Amino acid sequence: MPVERIETPALVVDLDALDQNLRTMAAAAAEAGVALRPHAKAHKCPQIARFQLGHGATGVCCQKVGEAEVFVDAGIVDVLITNEIVDPAKVDRLAQLARRARIATCVDDRAQVALLAEAARHHGVQLDVLVEIDVGHGRCGVPPGASAVGLAQLIEETSSLRFAGLQAYQGAAQHLRLEDERRRAIDLAADRVRLTTSLLAESGLACPLVSGGGTGTFMFEAASSEFTEIQPGSYVFMDAAYARNEWAEERQPFAHALLVHATVISTSVRGRAVLDAGYKALAVDSGYPTVVGLESAAVAGMSDEHTLIGQDADRPLRVGDRVRLVPGHIDPTVNLHDWYVGVRDGTVEVVWPIAARGPGL
Amino acid sequence: MPVERIETPALVVDLDALDQNLRTMAAAAAEAGVALRPHAKAHKCPQIARFQLGHGATGVCCQKVGEAEVFVDAGIVDVLITNEIVDPAKVDRLAQLARRARIATCVDDRAQVALLAEAARHHGVQLDVLVEIDVGHGRCGVPPGASAVGLAQLIEETSSLRFAGLQAYQGAAQHLRLEDERRRAIDLAADRVRLTTSLLAESGLACPLVSGGGTGTFMFEAASSEFTEIQPGSYVFMDAAYARNEWAEERQPFAHALLVHATVISTSVRGRAVLDAGYKALAVDSGYPTVVGLESAAVAGMSDEHTLIGQDADRPLRVGDRVRLVPGHIDPTVNLHDWYVGVRDGTVEVVWPIAARGPGL
Numbered sequence: 001m002p003v004e005r006i007e008t009p010a011l012v013v014d015l016d017a018l019d020q021n022l023r024t025m026a027a028a029a030a031e032a033g034v035a036l037r038p039h040a041k042a043h044k045c046p047q048i049a050r051f052q053l054g055h056g057a058t059g060v061c062c063q064k065v066g067e068a069e070v071f072v073d074a075g076i077v078d079v080l081i082t083n084e085i086v087d088p089a090k091v092d093r094l095a096q097l098a099r100r101a102r103i104a105t106c107v108d109d110r111a112q113v114a115l116l117a118e119a120a121r122h123h124g125v126q127l128d129v130l131v132e133i134d135v136g137h138g139r140c141g142v143p144p145g146a147s148a149v150g151l152a153q154l155i156e157e158t159s160s161l162r163f164a165g166l167q168a169y170q171g172a173a174q175h176l177r178l179e180d181e182r183r184r185a186i187d188l189a190a191d192r193v194r195l196t197t198s199l200l201a202e203s204g205l206a207c208p209l210v211s212g213g214g215t216g217t218f219m220f221e222a223a224s225s226e227f228t229e230i231q232p233g234s235y236v237f238m239d240a241a242y243a244r245n246e247w248a249e250e251r252q253p254f255a256h257a258l259l260v261h262a263t264v265i266s267t268s269v270r271g272r273a274v275l276d277a278g279y280k281a282l283a284v285d286s287g288y289p290t291v292v293g294l295e296s297a298a299v300a301g302m303s304d305e306h307t308l309i310g311q312d313a314d315r316p317l318r319v320g321d322r323v324r325l326v327p328g329h330i331d332p333t334v335n336l337h338d339w340y341v342g343v344r345d346g347t348v349e350v351v352w353p354i355a356a357r358g359p360g361l
Numbered sequence: 362m363p364v365e366r367i368e369t370p371a372l373v374v375d376l377d378a379l380d381q382n383l384r385t386m387a388a389a390a391a392e393a394g395v396a397l398r399p400h401a402k403a404h405k406c407p408q409i410a411r412f413q414l415g416h417g418a419t420g421v422c423c424q425k426v427g428e429a430e431v432f433v434d435a436g437i438v439d440v441l442i443t444n445e446i447v448d449p450a451k452v453d454r455l456a457q458l459a460r461r462a463r464i465a466t467c468v469d470d471r472a473q474v475a476l477l478a479e480a481a482r483h484h485g486v487q488l489d490v491l492v493e494i495d496v497g498h499g500r501c502g503v504p505p506g507a508s509a510v511g512l513a514q515l516i517e518e519t520s521s522l523r524f525a526g527l528q529a530y531q532g533a534a535q536h537l538r539l540e541d542e543r544r545r546a547i548d549l550a551a552d553r554v555r556l557t558t559s560l561l562a563e564s565g566l567a568c569p570l571v572s573g574g575g576t577g578t579f580m581f582e583a584a585s586s587e588f589t590e591i592q593p594g595s596y597v598f599m600d601a602a603y604a605r606n607e608w609a610e611e612r613q614p615f616a617h618a619l620l621v622h623a624t625v626i627s628t629s630v631r632g633r634a635v636l637d638a639g640y641k642a643l644a645v646d647s648g649y650p651t652v653v654g655l656e657s658a659a660v661a662g663m664s665d666e667h668t669l670i671g672q673d674a675d676r677p678l679r680v681g682d683r684v685r686l687v688p689g690h691i692d693p694t695v696n697l698h699d700w701y702v703g704v705r706d707g708t709v710e711v712v713w714p715i716a717a718r719g720p721g722l
């Protein structure tokens with residue numbers, strides 16, 4: 001089927017660009033000598049996770065128990081949940097999952113440790129637990145240093161848990177515009193990791209894993225001597241928000257591999273074209289999508305089911321024309337859709353379900 | 362099951378508040394003597410549409426063919442698609458739907474009329490077609506007046522189509538802050554309708570239906586003598602964006618009947634509590650959600666799976682505490698979820714699938 005016959009709005013993967021992104025990241029991790037554990041919350045698709053494992057990833061990251069269940073069911077047997085799980089029902093499911101896969105998760109509070117310990121005992125498993133430290137994001141994580149060591153000791157003293165290392169993700173650094181700003185933020189994050197690992201060593205606690213990094217900064221975590229693993233997600237597809245980052249050599253290292261295809265449904269209002277994709281097909285938390293190949297056709301507004309773009313006076317769009325949009329933010333845009341349409345050379349090659357889509361659980 | 366045992370994040374309906382909102386709107390439409398055709402894109406749920414019909418609604422509005430299919434499949438046999446459908450595959454499905462239900466849709470371009478005519482002929486049905494006029498929204502719709510009459514004549518001359526009236530939705534008026542601003546915008550919209558219906562009458566074209574109005578303005582369309590039908594959607598649940606509108610008697614007419622329940626997963630960063638609901642559970646196109654019952658706990662930031670709120674120094678939240686959020690914008694928030702959990706008196710009473718959820722089609 002030719003691309004032009006895909007019903008819109010549709011989430012369309014450029015399979016060649018995806019492959020290129022997978023190779024670029026795998027090569028960067030291998031060259032730096034760090035493990036690559038891509039964040040699956042970006043794509044929510046076991047098929048893409050299998051490609052990542054095929055390119056040398058050691059496992060995947062998930063953000064929720066429900067996501068982890070989908071990936072384990074699909075045969076991905078090494079999952080790190082980069083988040084704190086506190087609902088007793090969810091903690092119970094997490095422990096059950098550890099019967100079938102290597103499961104690690106994060107804590108930043110003694111209450112979480114107690115919940116994990118009880119569920120792991122109940123199900124006769126041992127859970128790997130990372131202490132999350134706040135390296136500048138200001139979201140989850142204990143302060144670097146003594147607090148982290150205290151939690152690590154508590155974990156290590158708990159027979160059903162194993163202290164596996166540190167989660168040290170600097171989310172606030174990912175979209176700092178200048179490469180130098182991002183480098184400085186990760187230098188600071190690495191200092192905070194070093195402070196913590198030094199204290200852990202003084203306390204006789206081994207810290208086999210330090211995980212962190214995203215698509216905007218992974219090269220700095222990888223180059224530091226503090227991180228053993230990087231966990232970028234968005235690199236598989238890229239998005240408009242990451243494209244606004246400035247990069248060395250004035251180019252971004254990844255290609256736009258995911259577009260929303262839309263159709264012009266109206267051109268009645270002067271100077272405007274209205275597309276059949278709105279908030280229910282494109283997340284706008286990180287800004288409007290950008291329009292591919294139409295220089296003057298910036299997004300002028302959006303609503304639930306519509307995107308308004310400016311018309312080019314010389315080449316006006318007509319009802320029925322196709323328009324391709326780069327999503328503002330990949331993760332929540334993917335989460336709106338039920339499947340990917342994978343295309344190569346203008347032809348539909350595959351359809352992959354977005355199996356881990358959903359708001360929670 | 363008590364409300365406290367619902368796994369979070371969850372989309373929770375207060376059934377008593379929903380019932381009150383349904384009654385309030387039904388009474389307002391009846392009193393004004395206009396038909397009520399609620400917009401089902403707000404709730405995407407056949408069970409709620411059936412309640413609306415039970416309260417006197419004449420049918421529902423949908424925004425997409427895929428939505429209309431879900432509602433017709435569920436036995437809702439009178440659907441107006443308040444949008445332009447241009448993809449030939451979708452137009453074909455629309456015509457097929459007209460074999461099983463009364464289907465009306467909108468046009469603002471001769472190309473759309475041609476597509477509808479051909480599909481209706483092919484399937485041996487007659488489609489009701491409204492001409493959409495732009496009464497100030499600046500999205501879809503021909504200018505009021507002669508352009509609309511020209512399109513209406515074209516429809517009327519097409520044997521497989523029937524000119525059913527005007528779609529005249531003033532979307533830009535719905536969230537004007539002051540009631541007076543909204544009234545003036547709808548006065549202007551009504552003038553534009555009047556201009557058009559006068560010209561239609563002069564041309565000998567009957568205009569049985571004029572449909573428009575939303576939750577922010579329906580009372581003004583209903584009070585005008587130009588509109589025969591109102592099509593509000595958000596009133597079933599309300600949201601934070603509509604709550605910012607000012608209303609007569611300093612009160613909003615509808616109750617918050619839909620909340621996202623979330624759980625505190627971390628309090629490690631000073632002055633903050635982190636909830637387990639982010640962009641994948643709450644749409645932010647119309648602003649952040651608001652927090653119920655915690656005066657000082659404003660939303661400080663959000664990310665894919667997290668919402669950060671400020672801590673109250675006197676009553677700090679702890680890990681595991683429940684927090685209820687009013688979504689910023691109902692429609693795209695509902696679209697993130699797969700089901701509603703309906704509660705009454707603190708107990709779960711029903712679970713309704715959000716059957717028409719999805720980005721398109």
